[in-house]
Amino acid sequence: MFTAQPIGFIHSPFHETSAIPKGLGAKHDAEGAIELLRDYELGLADIEGFSHLFVIWVFDRADGFYLIAHPPADQGLPHGVFATRSPRRPNPIGLTVVELLGREGSTLRVRGVDMLDGTPVLDIKPYLSSVPAEKLRRGWLAEAEKRGSSQ
């Protein structure tokens, strides 16, 4: 195994967890930046060709974990933590798909940040493919959306 080391940090308009859009219909179109540590800049070569990136990051302000989460997207009903995006996970790892808007040296301007300002980044990968909508089932979240729209 390994000890996670930041390759960079997030610049985000969100300074408190409560400011991040959550729950059903939350839009993640906030703009921000990924500022890589200079030592890693060479690893960004050719990244401009990709429209979307996976960002793997650390819930560095989450404290401990629960196996059952109560996501706001489902009125606080209980679900297994691995069936949610709850920050309190055994390994406090976050995953976000962002749109790449541009690059200046070791800084990537991106849309779709849902991390707190200053969040440590562990990895960036190209987003390559997607699961066709007709093959995708979204479990309790789809049910929560149905309940929400009928209220």
Next chain:
Amino acid sequence: MFTAQPIGFIHSPFHETSAIPKGLGAKHDAEGAIELLRDYELGLADIEGFSHLFVIWVFDRADGFYLIAHPPADQGLPHGVFATRSPRRPNPIGLTVVELLGREGSTLRVRGVDMLDGTPVLDIKPYLSSVPAEKLRRGWLAEAEKRGSSQ
């Protein structure tokens, strides 16, 4: 930051890196399983409702990292490591989208494994949304595919 701890391990038909389909047109439809450590089984509650999962795992047999990778998908041409899925990354973290076929207790049967047998798993998250095909650009990989099909 934190020290990565396995929540479980992958059962895969692949025992050597060379056996994993790589490069252009590689199909990832191999079936395997994620066997969670029993302590974490409760965290799987309600996961059966999701058709696809993100699996975050460790390249535990990769040794060190390079900032420039030479992916087989592009005839070994150089690209920044963060624009590739190379195993030799500053944080040796892998990410795979799998289809959930079924669950027996703490074991998830899945399709689409591209990890070695015995790979440690760090996290599982529901796969919720996808980027529409018409908005996706795939950088050097799309160009490599074009070159490949014209040969």
